[in-house]
Amino acid sequence: MTTESSIGSVPGAEENDLVRRNTAQEVNQTLDTRMADRVRGYAARGDSNELSARIEELEQEWSIERLIETEASIMGLTGLGLGAFINRKFLAVPAFVGAMVLLHGVQGWYPMLPLFRRLGFRSREEIDREKFAMKVVRGDFVGADNGETASETERVGKALAAIRKS
């Protein structure tokens, strides 16, 4: 394993992100490498306004779930309309789409997943990983945990403040 593969997830560790688990390894790695290079680029420039803009952008980024939901509902509704008014055979489309979304919800795979992944769409976990890396670079976590000496309330309060900093 190359060092790059350790950026997205710990090598050998079980992948809890169903989108990543159902994506070809090299596609995951490409997305991870691009993410890491972006973080390095922003860090090298060191402009905190630019970092804040990027963090905001990441919060607005369309996750792959949102894309699948949009695509599936458009396909399903179109098929349903054509089936109800033009030709009943089109009703196979909403039935198929429904079955595929169910499969995706339960197990993670989806027919459009390979395409959407290659287009660069990411799971919310991946987007948030970049977001929190950018927050670290911005300095949000400096002194976020002052360890054993502080009370639990204080430690949790500080951690949450760092997490929520916008």
Add this chain to the structure above:
Amino acid sequence: MTPSNTDQIADRVREHSPSTFNKAIDRETEGRLLRYAAMGEEGITRQIEELEKEWDMERLLETNASTLTVAAMAAFGLTRNKKWLFVPGFVMSFFFQHAVQGWCPPVPVFRRAGVRTRQEIEREKYALKVLRGDFNDLGAYENEGEITEKALRAVAR
């Protein structure tokens, strides 16, 4: 802990949920964090694993909407009664609305039951990572490059 500024963070489901449900979910998260802060590394690591497996709002809605669609299409196939087609019609319209706007009828019900968005789950996860010490000593590094590599390792841990 003061009232959070979490509502500034873009999260369409939170924006379209009653704030009492949002607050209840936040309070529960904070209570859990206080317990885990006292538990030490092993307990925290176990909880992070749990959070990664937690069913979020999107997954629950996807499963629900598709189950209803498949069931209604099967009922139509068996009965040939066109009225069944209203079910996928409604379900998929709301599903589309949810994807685009963030709200659909089951959202308030699920929110009341404590179902969280992935962003909320991730925030608890990263708070736990802070408490576990994943982000400690970041100030001790002199150059940006080192901090970046440490950050990338810390978020992937």
